[in-house]
Amino acid sequence: MALEIERKFLVNNFDPSIADQSNRIVQGYIHSDENKTVRVRIKGDKGFITIKGKSDNEGLSRYEWEKEIPVEEVNELLKLCEGGVIDKIRYDVSVNNHTYEVDVFSGDNEGLTVAEIELSSTDEHFIKPDWLGKEVTGDTKYYNALLMQNPYKNW
Template sequence: MANQQHLEIERKFLVKSFDPSISSKSFRIVQGYICAEENKAVRVRIKGEKGFITIKGKSQDEGLSRYEWEKEISIAEVEQLLHLCDGGTIDKIRYEVPVGNHTYEVDVFDGDNKGLTIAEVELSSTDEAFEKPDWLGEEVTGEAKYYNAMLMKEPYCNW
């Protein structure tokens, strides 16, 4: 199981309306946070049929980029580590939607965050051009309350 590290550059948007039939792939994600602080987060996740542990650093460039390290681990290991997580889990369905030269990841949340739908597009640079489909709403890049780690602490149902 290889690990990956890189600088993650992404833009995040609320979604006005979403039709799952436009997606090329979808899968359920259940994740929890062993550590969720302003400058770092340690996340464990079951994504479809695979497990992962991810460490994310402090956001830079007004929330556009941050260091990310990820390693695939077994689902059994994720299930054990979920017991160390504070505040329960995030449960969502992720849809991958190709738009132009990019793929948007559209997360439709369930549980305490039901009703929230967020789209992210990963870029290779902070100034890279990308198509914005008409189903995108307000940009929320860098707004901490939309980070999954923050949705654990202050879920959408409490807004």
């Protein structure tokens, strides 16, 4: 299993034209609680199943295991998911030697845009572009699994 270290930010005034690439992501959660999540996702034309462990106290890191599976299997597994799906466009934006993943949500989470950056250590330095807003790392209401239970439209 790999250790995922990431920081999450709200996004202000994002211009998709700065992205290197983009993909539509549709994902659902077979299981989600504070200790682990089991997610299935279609990203572009590929399918994945992902298991994530509990976040550390700061929300900076957690264990993650992911495997590519056929899109047809994801479509079947989405029928087992808790309460619908998350639908978003993910834009990959290079900033120096890092890539920000900027998620522009639609559906019940329309109006929410967040950016995540994966790091190799919790104290790694990174450039914050001017379109980044408030840091929300560790704020559980921004976790995709919890956006299923309490979508942005209800805030």
